[in-house]
Structure formats: structure tokens, C-alpha cells
Amino acid sequence: MKIDPKNPADLSAQIAKAIRDAIICGDLPVDERLPSEAELADQFEVSRPTVREALKRLAAQSLIRTQRGATGGAFVNRLKFEDAYGQQITTSTLLLSMNEISFATACEARYALERACAPLSAKRRTADHLATMRAEAHRQSQPGLTDEAFCASDVAFHRALVDAAGNPVLSYQLAGAVEAMQPLMNMITFSARSREKIVTLHTQIADAIAAQDGVAADMHLSALAGYTQELAQGVIAQRQEKRG
């Protein structure tokens, strides 16, 4: 863990990497206290500000947490899903907004994921998940709903669908895809006709999940995926125009 070549240019990055590797390979177990900044500075033969910059890098990745005071210091953090969510969403949002990936690609990935969840959700869904899905589908049918509220309800519906699969890894990966797409989804104007179609599909999906029929759920999700792509098409064209 004391690797430091004679290249005095990326010291803080090198130190961060050394500590990160030690954490990943298990040399530093969860809740282990790292040496104090002064001690680290001695070990790596650098100054304290340099050590601090390295620690901040790790803190940004939620790899460590720091605490002030006599028994304080930097501790290896047990990475929580909550933390991972945030990073995933930030990353996905940027990948999408910087045009590194297209809306169509993100949309395809999102629905592929949701369809992957469908059989699991059908098997494991609880009354809670079902109730949420039905409640959101009903809300979406209310007239006078703003586009944003409709969108938010849509997200809630799909979140319930995915959470019903009872697999936090899938929930976590979906979170990134869905959240990142929110800004663009909000740009879509949902006509009464399109809303009606979406609500119908949502209801069919909920029914399939209730009946524990994964195949039917998959089918309706597939239809919904196609329809969403269709609706988004207009927005994408509009966006491209503004850009060019």
C-alpha cells in the first residue's frame, strides 16, 4: 500500500488509488480506521494537504467517511445502496445529457431491464406493490393532471413494478436509467389520447402482475416500450433541430 514512484505530479491521485485498492482487496475492512492524516503524510512522505486531497477523492466515492475529534479520523465506509444510487444517477444523467448515449438507446435499455424484472415481479409481488401500481394507474387517468405530475406518477408506477422483483441490484440499475430519462420525459406533451393508451397498458401490466403472469406482463411492457419510443421520437427531432 506504499507505492509511490518518483513522479511528483499525481501524488494525491496515486495515494487515493493505493488506499482504494487496499479497501477493495480487503486489506482495510469495513469500519477500520485509517491512520491519521499526519501519519499518512509521514508514511507516504508527502504533506498533509496532499493526503487530504487523496482522502477527499475517496470520500467523493463514499469509500470513506471522516469524523472529527479525539477518536475521529477516516473510516472505511460500508457502501450503502443509497450512496450507490446517487452515484449511478449522476453518472447516467451525465452520460445522457452529454449525448454520449442517445435517448433511444437509454429507453431501449430501460425497457429491456423492466422486462427482465417482469417474471420476478410477477412471482414475488406483494399487496403493497400491487396497490401502488393500481393507485398510480388510477391517478394517471384523472383529467386535469399536469404533464409533470403524469410523468412523476409514471415513474412511481414503474418503480413499484421493479421493486416488486425484490432484487435491489435491479432496482438500483433501473434507478439510474429512469432518473436520467426524467428530464427528457418531462419534455413530452402527453395528449389525452396517448395518456389513455398508457393507462390502459399500465392497467394491463398491473393485472398481469396480479395474476402472476410474467409472460403477459412482458408482452404489455413490450408494447409500452414501443409506444414510448414513438412518443419520444417527436421530442428527439425537436431537440436535434434546436441543436443544429
Place this chain on the structure above:
Amino acid sequence: MKIDPKNPADLSAQIAKAIRDAIICGDLPVDERLPSEAELADQFEVSRPTVREALKRLAAQSLIRTQRGATGGAFVNRLKFEDAYGQQITTSTLLLSMNEISFATACEARYALERACAPLSAKRRTADHLATMRAEAHRQSQPGLTDEAFCASDVAFHRALVDAAGNPVLSYQLAGAVEAMQPLMNMITFSARSREKIVTLHTQIADAIAAQDGVAADMHLSALAGYTQELAQGVIAQRQEKRG
């Protein structure tokens, strides 16, 4: 972008957040140069080391890159898939190694994702992807292969399968799941019998993809998922023992 309450405890974190938000919401476009550290220090009314710690946090997330020299400075980074890969893998590895998620959960998510790819892969696979899959399946049937080499080939096979879907978002999400599971997969001792079974399934999957038959590919993937879980069961029990 100049939000700074009178709480002088998390200054670098607050500054990092302010800049991060500015990047995400588009106020700071890609390749835009941030003010110099000295200027930022003036704007936020903090010292330069504090600004630097904030910038290091952003650098750790690949949100900015820095360059020395007269025309240097910190620039908003165009987030590359490559960067996102690395972060995703680090995060996934830690979530798994810190027991925040079980192997079974990760495995389920991984195969659910692969099955989501199957129809797309069947539709879009190129000769290259097919050749890779067949080559790896063949390699896996060679006697005298070490468990590690078998595992590596297994990863290559699945990577080709996923990449064939032509959706970088799915490839990216799978990368995290697969890489994170590597250490545990490497602990599995593959008997000649189990290898044979896996190779058979791989061949069937490749055949299905070649025939552009998504349903068949899904079926064989499902069988492979079940078998992998079965094989892993022993390793998990072993691991639990060592722990308890």
C-alpha cells in the same frame, strides 16, 4: 452557483456540490473552463486548499479534468463510457464484497439482464460476436484448462453475448455485475462434468443467437442461470462457515 451557508464545516463538500449541480444542469457545458483555483477561492470566499479539495472530489467522479500551465485549469469533462465502466465496477465490487448484497441476488440480477439482452442480441448479432462466442465455447471444452482460464473464457463469452445487443448502456450495466462477481466465480471449482454441462449450454445459446431465435436463447440462459446458482451454493456455504 454561489451557495455557501455560514456552516464552516463542509465547505469543500458544499463547493463541490455547487459546481457539480452547475455541470449537471448544463450551466457549465462540456470543455468549459472553470475559473482558476484562485478565482474560485475568491468567489466562494474560501482558501485555495479548500477549493482544491472540492475539485479533487469532482475529479474522482470524472466530472472535471485538470491541466497545468498558462492556458491550463479545470475543464468540464465529457464523461466517457470507459470512465463510467470503472466507477460502476468499483461500486459493484464493493457492494458485493461488503455483503451489502448477496451473491444470489447479484447472480439473479446478472442473468435477468443477460436474458433481457437475448432478444436484442439475436436480432443484431454480427459475425464477429458469433465467432467470439463459438471460439470461447470451444476453448472451454479443452481439457487441461485451469479454473481461472475457464472463468475468464466464460466472461468473454457472456461479454460477447451482451455486446451483440448493440446497446452500450446494457453492456455498461452488465460490466459491473460480471466484474464484481469474478472473485467469487474464481472460487468455484469446475468439475469436468459441470464444465461439460456449461459448454453444452453455451453452445446452445450460441446456436440460438445464430438462428436469431431470442426465445430459445432466453430458455438456455435461464437454464444456465439456475445451474450457476446451484454451483455457487457450495461456495457460499463455505464462505459463510469461514466467516462464522
Place this chain on the structure above:
DNA sequence: AATTTTCATTTGTCAGACAATTAAACGTCT
């Protein structure tokens, strides 16, 4: 005009200092 030199700007690092926080050690009182 081309090349070299100088220079200003900016990041990377260092040294030393002080404030804020926190828990443990200590002392005091009941």
C-alpha cells in the same frame, strides 16, 4: 520569417499555524 528566449499564468505541492470538535482522562463533590 523562423527560432529561441523570456515570461506570466496555473496547477501541484509543501510547511506551519489556528479553530472546532470530540472523547477520554482527570478531578471534585456528594
Place this chain on the structure above:
DNA sequence: AGACGTTTAATTGTCTGACAAATGAAAATT
């Protein structure tokens, strides 16, 4: 002896000032 308040030491968070290294632009020279 035990409970409670005080001191103290350790540690992070921040500041000030400084120098080194890199780098492109401007100036000087050929």
C-alpha cells in the same frame, strides 16, 4: 464509591504564504 463537571489531547477542517513544475503566449534574436 459513584456521579458529574472540567481539562486535555488528538484529529479533522481551514487558512496563509510560499515555491516548483508545466505550458502556452509574447518578446527578442538571428
